[in-house]
Amino acid sequence: MVKQSEIPLYTALCNHNNKKPISFHVPGHKYGLLSHEESFFHDILKIDATELNGLDDLHSPEGPILEAETLLAELYQVQKSFFLINGSTVGNLAMMMAVCSEGDTVLVQRNCHKSIINALRLVKAQPIFLDPEYDENWKISAGVSKSTVERAIRLFPDVKAIVLTYPNYYGMVYDLQGIIREAHIHNIPVLVDEAHGSHFIIGSPFPKSAVTLGADVVVQSAHKTLPAMTMGSFMHINSRLVDDEKLKESLTIFQSSSPSYPIMASLDLARNYLAEYQQKDVDYLLSEINKFKKELAKIPIIKVLDFPNAIGDWLKITIQTRCSLNGFELQQKLEQYSIYTELADPNNVLLVLPLLKKGQTYPLQETAINIRKALENLPYQEPRQYTFNNRIKISQLAIEYKEMDRLEAEDISLEKALGCVCAETIIPYPPGIPLLLKGEQITADKLDQLKRMIEMGARFQGGSLLKMGLVKVFRTL
DSSP: OTGGGOOHHHHHHHHHHHTOOOOOSSOTTTTTTTSOTTSTTTTGGGGOOOSOTTTOOTTSOOSHHHHHHHHHHHHHTOSEEEEESSHHHHHHHHHHHHHOOTTOEEEEETTOOHHHHHHHHHHTOEEEEEOOOEETTTTEEOOOOHHHHHHHHHHOTTOOEEEEESSOTTSBOOOHHHHHHHHHHTTOOEEEEOTTOTTGGGOTTSOOOTTTTTOSEEEEOHHHHSSOOTTOEEEEEOOSSSOHHHHHHHHHHHSOSSOOHHHHHHHHHHHHHHHTOOHHHHHHHHHHHHHHHHHHTTOTTEEEOOOGGGOBOTTEEEEEEOSSOOHHHHHHHHHTTTOOOSEEOSSEEEEEOOOOOTTOOOOHHHHHHHHHHHHTTOOOOOOOOOOOOOOOSEEEOSSOHHHHTTSOEEEEEGGGOTTOBBSSOBEETTTTOOSBOTTOBOOHHHHHHHHHHHHHTOOEESOTTGGGTEEEEEOOO
């Protein structure tokens, strides 16, 4: 682990700054000299460089970037790892482009991120959607069952890839290893969006990482749970079924040709932070989380949810409303006390905790006190039943991607939309999981869920006319 203590790219940038460089190159802020001295950006711009001698090139690394990516691969014990500076979105696009071609059949977990859907559209693949299991206690979609995957492979034996999300946004996991083994029996590569699991390689009490479980390509948002800057992500390949050269080529297509050096440096630092995480840090983290959860459990009008089989991401705490407020309203109440949470749904509010090391402090106890204050005087109420459960486990688009561009769309009332084919993708955000897909038939379950979420104040990407009670559908003959 001696090498893991090194931070080659960050060190190279610091050494370059120490030379007091005079910039006659991009970027235009000239190492911050043209920025306001009191700006938050002033100091960080000192390492916002470009592809200079000694600072390497993300798209053809042979110096400190290559060293940093090599250390990352060694930490995760994979063939090759990549720094991503356009978020996990770019990793999801690249892995799909590398594995799939137009017309290929791909099994896709239905509660995937919108970037997976966008990748399918770009490739013009034929997605077969696998609906996840529904957790009645949490009132959310969890993971795909192995039996659903087995049945889908029997129905569609020419599958070119399986695309899964692990864990889900709330930190819940499922039998990913069983699915991977089944897929590999049929020589089908498994591509995993592990955006929220970059820290899982720490080991117990966290779930096993998709990397450890044998996935072929894994994409991780380092910025979500590690101390990396927003848009900083990792991609790992460990496969005989995926061409790593195609993957590299796809990354050069989708990643910026002017990569952010501060983001890359933060990835180097985040890898180092994770590599030096010790058992004493795990013990301290668990102690702090347990004390926080104990205080939250004393608040009668919320319930702290427990992971099924006690296996899940300890950095995620989901609280469920036990009062007259729905999840969105509960989230707004907390914001009045400057407590900003990750997301809300009709029943729950999700909190993402920091990956603390021993000795680091975070205002968890103060937050528990303020949550109690925010919710005081609200009467207890039995939880309302908002059950959105799609009974169709395996489904396809009603209209293929290549046909959509030829069709006209129209705006119609939600009351008349049942059975129509949606002409826009409607995404509650966060979490960024599409509720209705472009080309998907609007079912009674989906329509009911959409109406309820509008009523409760959910925020959407897409569906610009939803507030007027309209949705865009394909015009039929």
